[in-house]
Amino acid sequence: MLRGLDIRDMLIIDRLELEFQPGLNALTGETGAGKSILLDSLGFVLGWRGRAELVRSGAEQGEVTAWFDLPVDHPARAVLDEAGIGAEDELILRRVNAKDGRKTAWVNDRRVSGEVLRRLSDVLVELHGQHDDRGLLNPRGHRQLLDEFAGLTEDVEALRGLWRSLAAERLKLEALNANIAAAREEEDFLRHAVAELETLEPQPGEEATLDAQRRLMQAAEKIREDITRAAEALGLQGAEGMLSDASRWLGSVADKAEGQLDDPMAAIERAMVELDAAQSGVVASLDALAFNPSDLEDTEERLFAIRALARKHNVLADDLGEFAAELRSKLAVVDGGSAELSAQERRVEAARIAYVQAAEAVRQKRTAAAKKLDQAMTMELAPLKMERAVFATKLDTSDEGPEGIDDVHFAVATNPGAPAGPLNKIASGGELSRFLLALKVCLTKSSKSGLTMIFDEIDRGVGGATADAVGRRLAELAETGQILVVTHSPQVAALAGHHWLVEKTQSTSETLSSVIPLDASDRIDEIARMLSGDKVTEAAKEAAKALME
Template sequence: MLRGLDIRDMLIIDRLELTFQPGLNVLTGETGAGKSILLDALGFVLGWRGRAELVRQGAQQGEVTAWFDLPAGHSARAILEDAGIEAEEELILRRVNTSDGRKTAWVNDRRVSGEVLRRLSDTLIELHGQHDDRGLLNPRGHRQMLDAYAGHDDVLQKVGGAWRALSAAQQALQEAEAKVAEVRTEEAFLRHAVDELDALAPEPGEEATLDTQRRLMQGAEKIRADIDRAAEALGLQGAEGLITDAFRWLQGVADRAESQLDAPLDALERVMLAMDEAQDGVARCRDALTFNPSELETVEERLFAIRGLARKHDVLPDDLSAFADELRDRLAVLDNSTGALDGLRDAVQQRQGEYDSAAQVLSQRRQAAAKALDKAMASELAPLKMERAVFATICTSAPPGPGGMDEVAFTVATNPGAPAGPLNKIASGGELSRFLLALKVCLTQAGGGITMIFDEIDRGVGGATAAAVGRRLADIAENGQVLVVTHSPQVAARGGHHWRVEKRQSKTATTSTVIALDEGDRIDEIARMLSGDTITDAARAAASALMKA
């Protein structure tokens, strides 16, 4: 609910603060007094696109602030959350326009973009008038309005869920088909590469092992002679024989040396054990260096084959085994594609059936709601002196989507037998105003909670028809808030709160202001609307009678 509006240095308003109330708020005044400026200022702070130059002449900048009640559960709270703004019980919008055209906006003292303002405005304000393309005249919103009137949110949610499931299944099938198509183009390469890798069967770490073996074999002839000489020096003809002789000689005389040879004998025993270990190690090394010359060729061939495949596929030699597994997995996609694709196609078909079924139920609900809305509109048009007009909600087929398979359009025929067409193409100014009002009355019965603004929606009507318009506006405002800009005394008389817009001129400037009217002032204002500049007692009496009617 709009609680207040503060305007500074905008167009011909220097400073103006208004406080609005629940119910029907009426703004009246002579033509040109500045009533439309109030709507321009409100549209500016809500981020709507409007006049390019709004700053009052001579001012450095113009500023508009609007504040709203924001009860728990209000849809604006979700938008605030998305924007990272903490929601409070009061929502304050402020927007500044400098004289050079720069615009800056804040929500609860947090700077925001114009897009955030526009998203918020969709949850806060509805503007209805003869030139309004944001609300009832916008065909793109007719389906949503019919759904709100029908109140079948459960069916809508089911259709939306079925559409998402269908889209996911179709996406999975498309991705699988694309993957199979990609693999099929390289099938020959994959099969040859896998066969080649399987034939070689490289293992992680094998390249390093082979390289070590190769270098050892290549160096074996150079070191074999020295190893043989070392083995001979350690053997019986060398160190082993001499040490054995020394041990035997010392052992033979040890008992006569009074224990003086015990330590040397122990040391020689240890040396003999160490000599055995050294001889074993040298023997093993000599055996390792003993190989058939063809073994070097075999090692080199395998080593070069592994390195060649690694270069060919641009992977490390140790990664060839994992690369082979990857290629086999890609081939498995192709080899198993028939069954996998059939399963995905079955899933798409099942999801398609679920979506079609849910969308068909939604279409039937919309057809029934369309008939109910048309009947309600016929009842509303009669008191507005349009009993010969025909309003029809047309539901036609549309491309499938998350909202179903229907397109909805509100059409009218102003006279029996006349061709039906869009609201804004068929109806004249006065007729269009009444159509919009009747439609809003019907749609509001399904739910409200938003501030509605009617800009001269009573234009072109008078007398009993204008009185019917006033009653309809009062009905809409009974459980909410309505602002109406009007020239009709019958509409003004229905207002719960009344403001008069005045233009004031001085020698140097023209400004517009708004005055809140008490009971007596309201009588005079409505009398002026009835009789013109000269307010007579008869006009006052007529005004008083209108207010009491």
């Protein structure tokens, strides 16, 4: 609910603060007094598109602040949460318009974009008037209005889920078809490449191993010569023979040396053990270097084949095995594509059947709800002196989509037998206002949106008993919410629970607009003025009292 509005330096308002109440709030005043400026200012702070020049002449900037009560279950909390703004029991919107046209907005002291304001406005305030293309006159929103009237919110949400599932399965089918087509285009290459790779069967790390073996074999002759010399130096003709002789000579005299040779002999024994290990390693190296001349050719042939294949496919030699697996998976798409394609087509068809069944069920509920809405409208139009008018909720088949297969729009015929057409093209100004009011009454009975509703001169062109019926419908709507009505009808103003007078004052230098809350006595005078014109008579006052009673 809108609790208050603070306007500074906007058009012909220098400073104005209003506190609104639950129920029916009426704003009255002479034409040109500034009632539309209040709506322009409220629309500005809510991010609506409106007048380009709003800053009061001579001021540096204009500013509007609006504050709302925010119950725990209010849909605005979800918008705030998505925008990363903490929700409290009071929501404060503030927007500034600089003289150069720059606009800046805050929500609960957090800087926000105009888009966030507009999303909040969708769940905070609803404007209805003869030129309102955002609300009931917009055919694009008629399906949603019918769904709310029918209580189909959960059904439509489930339908959206089935539509998303169907779309996802269709995307998978498209991707699979594309993959199969691409794989078939390169089938010959894939089969040749896979056969080539499987024949060679390269292993990770094999290139480095083969390269090391090749280099070793290329240098083997020179290495063997030096290793053989080392083997001879370590053998019986060399170190081994000399250590054996030394051990034998020392052993023959050790018992006469009084233990002096024990340590040297032990060291020689250890040296002979290490020498044996060295000899074994040298012999093993010689054995490893023994190869047939064809071994080098075989090693080089495989090494060059691996490197050539890696260059051919532009991959590292160690990645050839992984590359072969990738090619085999592509080939598997070709070989098993038909079966997988059939399986995916079955999944698409199953998803489509589930969607169509749900869409048909929603269509049946919409059809039934459309009849109920038409009946409810017939009941509402009669008191508004439009008992001969016909309201029809039209359902046409549309392309499949997230909300089903129905195109919904409201049509009217103002006289029996006349062709039905769109609300804003068939109805005249006064008729249109009454159609909109009746429709809002019917839709609001099933709505729990918590919106503040604004009716801008929706009673224009009607008077007498019809204006009284309009006022009573507005009062009925206001029983469970908040209605702001800008009106020239005394019958409507008399039914309001709260009444403000919009006045314009002029001086030699400027024109200013002000808004005055009226008490019971002032209300009688204002409603009498609305009845009689500039000259308020006692008869007019008595008539005003009668209306208020």
